[in-house]
Amino acid sequence: MENVGNTTIVSAVIAPTKMMTDQQYMYQEGVKIHEFYHNINGSEVTGQSPFEIWLNEAVTVHIQRQREAELFGDDFLRLLTLQRAFTPVVGPIAQDRTATSMSIEPEGFNQTQELVSVVTYMKAPEVVRMTELLCSKPVFNKALDLYYTRYRYGNATTMDWFKCMEEVSGLDLDNFQRGWLKRTGYPDLSYKGRFER
Numbered sequence: 001m002e003n004v005g006n007t008t009i010v011s012a013v014i015a016p017t018k019m020m021t022d023q024q025y026m027y028q029e030g031v032k033i034h035e036f037y038h039n040i041n042g043s044e045v046t047g048q049s050p051f052e053i054w055l056n057e058a059v060t061v062h063i064q065r066q067r068e069a070e071l072f073g074d075d076f077l078r079l080l081t082l083q084r085a086f087t088p089v090v091g092p093i094a095q096d097r098t099a100t101s102m103s104i105e106p107e108g109f110n111q112t113q114e115l116v117s118v119v120t121y122m123k124a125p126e127v128v129r130m131t132e133l134l135c136s137k138p139v140f141n142k143a144l145d146l147y148y149t150r151y152r153y154g155n156a157t158t159m160d161w162f163k164c165m166e167e168v169s170g171l172d173l174d175n176f177q178r179g180w181l182k183r184t185g186y187p188d189l190s191y192k193g194r195f196e197r
Contacts, residue, residue, distance in 0.1 A: 029071060034064045045148055048155040053115050054104045054181075055158055058124035059144070062132070065125065085122055092122035096184055105158060105181040127180045134176070135169040143168035 013028040020028070041063070042056045069077045085092050095101060095118050102114060104124045109115055132140040147156070147164040162177050 026068070026072060030064055030068055033067045034060055037063050040148055044153060045151045046155050048157045050109070050112055050115055051105055052156070052158055054120050054124045055161055057116070057120050058104075058128045059161075061121055061125040062128040065129075081122075090118070092118045093186060095119060096123060096186065101184045103182050103184050107182075123186075127177075130180075131165055131173065131176075134171060134173070135165060139169045140165070 013031045016025050016028060037060050038056075041059050047053060047056050065077060065081065088094055101119065102109070102117070104119060104127065106115070135143060143165045146168055147161055150156075150164065151160060158177070158181065162173050165171070166173050
């Protein structure tokens with residue numbers, strides 16, 4: 001749980017023990033990174049409405065993954081993320097194709113908890129990752145800094161975040177963000193291969 005300058009973490013994830021598995025250790029490190037980063041993303045800058053919860057979690061997970069990649073290896077972390085994404089039935093790709101799936105930023109909801117799902121923690125961070133790829137890492141970092149500076153101790157919207165990305169990068173991200181945030185599912189790609197000697 002996060003508040004500006006105060007991160008509360010259950011004692012079970014504070015210090016490693018010799019009895020824990022590698023997976024438990026990775027989880028422990030991830031929780032600490034994630035909750036600490038919420039001091040900035042979620043506490044210093046808070047979403048204007050419940051619809052911004054995706055941004056709060058997605059940017060935090062993106063930063064968490066970057067730090068975990070430094071600790072455990074980039075290739076390993078990327079493969080682990082993809083393995084989780086393609087988990088049958090419960091993975092985000094499977095969940096995003098169900099009749100009850102909602103877009104990352106839906107038009108409405110019945111209960112607030114509907115806004116937090118496997119899509120929030122797996123698909124939404126991929127949108128942030130793709131934004132970074134489109135902008136380049138140095139430009140993305142400058143835009144993120146602009147966002148945190150401009151909206152510090154205030155509320156911001158998804159559009160505010162994308163406007164900071166556009167302002168620093170010079171890119172028009174309108175179609176990109178609408179295409180990913182306002183619809184369910186993932187793009188289906190098809191290809192044909194041909195071998196020639």
